[in-house]
Amino acid sequence: MNIQLADIGKIIQLSIAPVFLLSGVGTHLIVLTNRLGRIIDRSRRLEENLAPDALPHDVELDELYARSHLINRSITLACLCALLICLVIAALFIGDAMEIELAKLIASFFVLGIISLIGSFAYFLREIFVATRTLERDRLRRGAGVVSLKK
Known part of the structure; x- marks a missing residue:
């Protein structure tokens, strides 16, 4: 097992694409944790101001709870x-340093990682739909009607 500098360079070149993917996943995680933080902050504010007969706040807390689970x-x-x-x-x-054939394992990890990322985006999209539906319901409840952007 004599590893040459050229071999290490080849491995680094192969790992560049997964590293870029990892960077994108990190950015995605920042967005998700920021949304979760905002949901938690809103929930705490509502819970502090919750009156015994505050049904609309209970509904909003339930929606925030559902959103937090999706996130x-x-x-x-x-x-x-x-x-x-x-x-x-x-x-x-x-695999390269020890000259072990790990191609199937590497491919399996990569495919599972992409499937996990797809699932993450699906839950994120679902949370956005719930948040948007909540905004629409609140707008209708306030009787705001249709807002026109034309002046």
Whole structure:
């Protein structure tokens, strides 16, 4: 097992794409955690001001609770994706350095990582739909009607 500098360079070149994917997943996680933080902050404000007969706040708290679960699932899948991509990178180095055939394992980790990322985006999209539906319901409840952008 004599590893040459050229071999390490080749491995680094192979790991560039997964590293870029990892960077994108990290950015996605920042967006998700920011949304979760805003949901938690809004929930705390509502709970502090909750009166015994505050039915609209109860409905909003239930929606915020549902949204937080969707975001948590999205975060979990994004983290799983990141871990699997890290395993891809590690397996690339280990397989080449120890001359072990890990192509199927690497491909499996990569595909599972992409599936996890797809799931994360699906939960994120679902959370956005719930948030948008909540805004629409609140607008209708206030009797705002249709807002025109024309002047």
